[in-house]
Amino acid sequence: MQNIFEMAKKPLEQASQILRLDQNVSSLLAHPERTLEVHIPVRMDDGRLEIFTGYRSQHNTALGPAKGGIRFHPGVTMDEVKTLAFWMTFKCAVLNLPYGGGKGGVIVDTRKLSRSELERLARSYMQKIMPVIGEHQDIPAPDVNTDSRMMAWMMDEYSKYQGYNVPGVITGKPKTVGGSAGRGSATGRGVMFCIREAFKKMAIPMKEATVAVQGFGNVGGFSAKLLFDAGAKIVAVSDMYGAIYNQQGLDPYDIERHVKETGSVAGYRRAETMTNGQLLELPVTVLVPAALEGQITSGNADRIQARIIAEGANGPVTPDADSVLAGREIMVIPDILANAGGVTVSYFEWVQNLYRYYWTEKEVHARQEDMMVDAFAKVYEAAERYRTSLRVGAYIVALERLSEAMRLRGWL
């Protein structure tokens, strides 16, 4: 299988060619500025010392400090973290945020850790990456298997070492310790806004739409609930343990109650069971892959029946699959646009932290909607202008900003 970082660069190359950019632009963007590897000792509850490996990668900071989440997962690799940081650079540029791209990860199966082991790991990871982190340097946030509680621990750890409270060092915190209204639902809300804008272009009424969502965590769960609230019919959702399906429609709020009680969507009474692979191939209006990378590949792209794929996850569609889907006229709303709602509201959180002045949920939603509708329009227009996909259109919008910033700063 091709290396994930090499695969990720394909749309950058396509967009650079279309814009006839100086080779130095894509050469600079082909590598992260720095990637830190850390080894994190954690005292386990039984007295043993376990050493975990983690990373923090800062891809490009031409537009501002690095920004991006922290993933805790057994499958984390340095290449994956570098790739996720690369995507953050372009995502922040598409949304015109004053940020570069960063990402972190720790190789760990969080299900095997107690709450106190998890807290010690989160705090020790923050200690190890502290030399490269800061509210004007690199600002982490949540990603897979990390949540607001862990952001609070990491903010606390960083603040302890500075000797004063630094809420702006990390986003996605609980509201009481400097979190923003609306950050929890922000990524799913952005997915919903993008789907709504795509429906307007394709004259699809929300009430006639059917939706399948892979992953029922932060992004998948809120995407399902907000699309349900908007009137769409959610026919399937899934998690690591499998998928559930009901052609008549599912209530994601009821599924959420089931997940709270049992730990999984599996076993939900009002649905049939299917595999994650089957969910991806359902005949639906919209498919929202909201779990991990590499779910739609050349192996299944020709069996996808959705009219639109909205990438809630980062990198769920491989470049080979992208070509197959384009040939079959399936619209793909790319990750660097579709899931950019999270970093957009993280930006709002950071601004509020720096000013110590907080906005209402209504203000956050309205500002997020304005920025995402505008970004969708710019990406759509670029794709039409250059007769290319929305993904390459998004890279074009991002590259115009990035190349200008790098040129003005004298990097090229």
Ligand SMILES: NC(=O)C1=CN([C@@H]2O[C@H](COP(=O)(O)OP(=O)(O)OC[C@H]3O[C@@H](n4cnc5c(N)ncnc54)[C@H](OP(=O)(O)O)[C@@H]3O)[C@@H](O)[C@H]2O)C=CC1
């Ligand atoms: N959180 C955020 O703000 C943002 C996240 N993203 C991206 O969205 C994706 C999901 O992140 P997030 O929702 O935060 O993560 P969460 O940890 O909250 O949820 C992940 C979900 O995916 C499920 N899952 C994991 N592996 C598989 C699998 N192999 N097949 C099916 N489902 C699986 C998990 O199941 P289980 O519960 O059983 O473990 C869980 O339901 C990632 O790609 C992330 O990078 C992008 C932008 C912002």
Ligand SMILES: O=C(O)CCC(=O)C(=O)O
């Ligand atoms: O909220 C953030 O700063 C980053 C979220 C993230 O990691 C992502 O968009 O992939």
